[in-house]
Amino acid sequence: MLNQTKLIARIEEHLKKDLTANRFAHVLSVRDQARNLAKRYNMDSKKVELAALLHDSLKEFSDCELLKFAKKHDFLIDEYEQDNISLIHGKLAPFFAKNQFGIDDEIVNSAMRKHTTGASKMGPVDKVLFVADFCEPLRQYSEAETVRNLAERDLEAASFEVIKHKIRKNLSKNRIIHPESFNAYNTMAQSFH
Numbered sequence: 001m002l003n004q005t006k007l008i009a010r011i012e013e014h015l016k017k018d019l020t021a022n023r024f025a026h027v028l029s030v031r032d033q034a035r036n037l038a039k040r041y042n043m044d045s046k047k048v049e050l051a052a053l054l055h056d057s058l059k060e061f062s063d064c065e066l067l068k069f070a071k072k073h074d075f076l077i078d079e080y081e082q083d084n085i086s087l088i089h090g091k092l093a094p095f096f097a098k099n100q101f102g103i104d105d106e107i108v109n110s111a112m113r114k115h116t117t118g119a120s121k122m123g124p125v126d127k128v129l130f131v132a133d134f135c136e137p138l139r140q141y142s143e144a145e146t147v148r149n150l151a152e153r154d155l156e157a158a159s160f161e162v163i164k165h166k167i168r169k170n171l172s173k174n175r176i177i178h179p180e181s182f183n184a185y186n187t188m189a190q191s192f193h
């Protein structure tokens with residue numbers, strides 16, 4: 001692996017070319033938000049930064065491109081993802097990180113995989129990305145600010161708010177809800193009794 005500064009510069013350069021200007025701005029904003037949270041909670045900010053920069057690296061892929069990419073890496077798509085292909089952009093991000101930049105770190109990979117649906121087991125880095133992706137300052141919805149303020153004091157409570165917002169949004173749009181989102185909700189709810 002290149003040294004971190006050079007690696008980050010290379011990733012930024014690549015993403016700037018690959019992503020739309022808005023998406024690139026979102027990614028940088030998630031990175032800043034995630035880095036602040038990592039500092040606040042004494043975490044490895046290098047891993048947090050890599051996961052944040054790469055979490056949406058395949059977000060501009062069409063469904064067809066995602067399916068092709070999944071097939072190439074023998075990634076099996078479940079029935080819920082079949083219904084909403086874009087759900088897999090996070091789960092495929094580790095393949096992109098490894099192919100393009102030689103990054104293969106389980107903590108980074110786990111955070112990227114879980115950033116969209118959440119998961120039954122989420123570690124601190126998973127939660128930082130999950131929360132930062134939802135509440136970075138460029139997000140327009142009103143819940144972003146509430147979650148951002150909450151995250152300063154309590155990462156667990158902020159993660160719980162995020163999963164509840166995501167489930168409610170899917171319900172209101174009659175969209176399928178991935179079982180991992182329910183698993184994430186149930187695990188978190190148990191610690192909020």
Ligand SMILES: [Fe+2]
Nearest residue numbers: 055056090116
């Ligand atoms: Fe995403």
Ligand SMILES: [Fe+2]
Nearest residue numbers: 030055056133
């Ligand atoms: Fe994102």
